Structure formats: C-alpha cells, structure tokens
Amino acid sequence: MALPKVGSIGEYIRDQRQQAKISLRQLAAAAGVSNPYLSQIERGLRKPSAEILNQIAKGLRISSQALYVQAGLIEDREPPSDVITAIRADANLSERQRQVLIDIYESFLKERRAEDEQTSQNAHPRHDSDEDDAPLPEEFLAALEPYAATSRNGNVTQETKEG
Template identity: 40%
Template sequence: MNFGRQVGEIIRRQRELAALPMRQVAGMVGISGPYLSQIENGLRAPSDQVLRNLAETLGIPLDDLMDESADDDAAAEDAFKEVIKADPNLTAAQRRAILEVYSSMVAATRSQRQTRD
C-alpha cells in the first residue's frame, strides 16, 4: 500500500530520538506494537485520532504529520490517475468513468474525515 512512508519515517525517527521502544510508544498511544510497526513502515494509514495521539506522545506538531500525510495522499491520487489514463486496455469513456467515480469517492472520504474532526 505504501501509505505515509514519510509520516512513518518521521514517527520512527522521533521515537528513536526519544529512545522509546516501539512497545512503550504503542502502549502510550493505545495501539498494538505490530500496528505501530506497520504505520512506521508505511503499510497502514493511522486514523486521525491515532495520528493525534502519536504526535502528542512524541512531541511532534500534528501539522507536520498532517502536511506529510496530505502530500502522500496527493501523490497517491496522482499516481492512480496516471495509471488509469495510460492503460491501453480502457477506452476513453471507461477512463473518464473510472476517474469520475474515483474522484467522487475521494471527495466523500475527505468530507467524512472533516466531519469527524
């Protein structure tokens, strides 16, 4: 999946700078060690609340993590769109339809996230 590799690296670096074991940080945040490992490796996207808890626990400004997360989201969206546009197995109409559905799903997810915040 590769979500948030930069976010995960920031979290790992800050945890290591604080000389905190992964299990301890996970416990402080209220998540499992394997889940934190997946976040640090960019394999899982943390919820907004987990991201807030990690930022608070590690003393990282939440905006720094959110900005990186937004950059990762934008890059993933662009990459997906480029793959669809370049697929020779799709007609122009199919490409437009997929991109429209994708864009509406992304907008709905963003709206839900903002409502939760």
C-alpha cells in the same frame, strides 16, 4: 490511489521515536495504540487514521500539525489569514458565532478592496459572480439580531442545539 506518502509518515514517526530514544512498544503504549499496528505504520504497511495519527503525535510530544503535514494531510501552505485561523481555533465561540465573525471579516476585506477600486463609482455594480463571495448569509443577521436593537422583527431564534 497509491499511498505515496504513507512511507514518509512512517519514517518520520520512526525517526521521531528513535530520536526520543523510546521503544516501539513504549510509544505504542503512550499513544494508546497496539504495538503491532504501530510497527506496521512505521514501515508504511498501514495508513493510520487521523485519530491514530493524533494519538501518536501526542505520544511523541510533537505537534499534530507537523505530523499531518508529513502525512500530506495538511497543505503546507500558509493559512490564508491569521484572523480566520484564530477565530476557527477559538473554543470560546459557538459554531455560529465563528461563522458570523469570519463572514464579517471577509466582507470587511471585500469592502476594503472595493473602496480601493471604487474611486469614481458609487453604486454597487452587482458583482458579476457570487460563486466565490459570500454576501453575508442570513445567519449573519440572525446572529446579530439581539444586538441590533433597531431590527424590525425581534425574531431571535437563539437556539443552542449544541450538545
């Protein structure tokens, strides 16, 4: 595949750098990359990795996201939901907790939608395709077990294999 936007990201970086009135070497030092490499990036000769991109963004004191958008690495589309974005960005949650919260949230949305349409029906019509709707995986319940005191088996499996 060609590199259609590599040039634009380079131009963008150079633009930002010049607006900040700092030299290539200064930015390179601030970003922790070598000056030759930064030079090549700015001229579109190299496609920097995400890591380098992030460091450059830091060195420029600009939003990483702006840079990623410029690089075409983040679709500019609005996030589907602020709730999900907030959950995903919350470092206070464990991976599993995050997923559980999102699952619950999404199922709430579905429930809400179903309530709207389901004026006369009362039984669950078994959604035609489950390819897209995640019906709360077992992790959901597993993670909730500690809270759901009424649960049958106290199989908690609260392993925090993190770190």
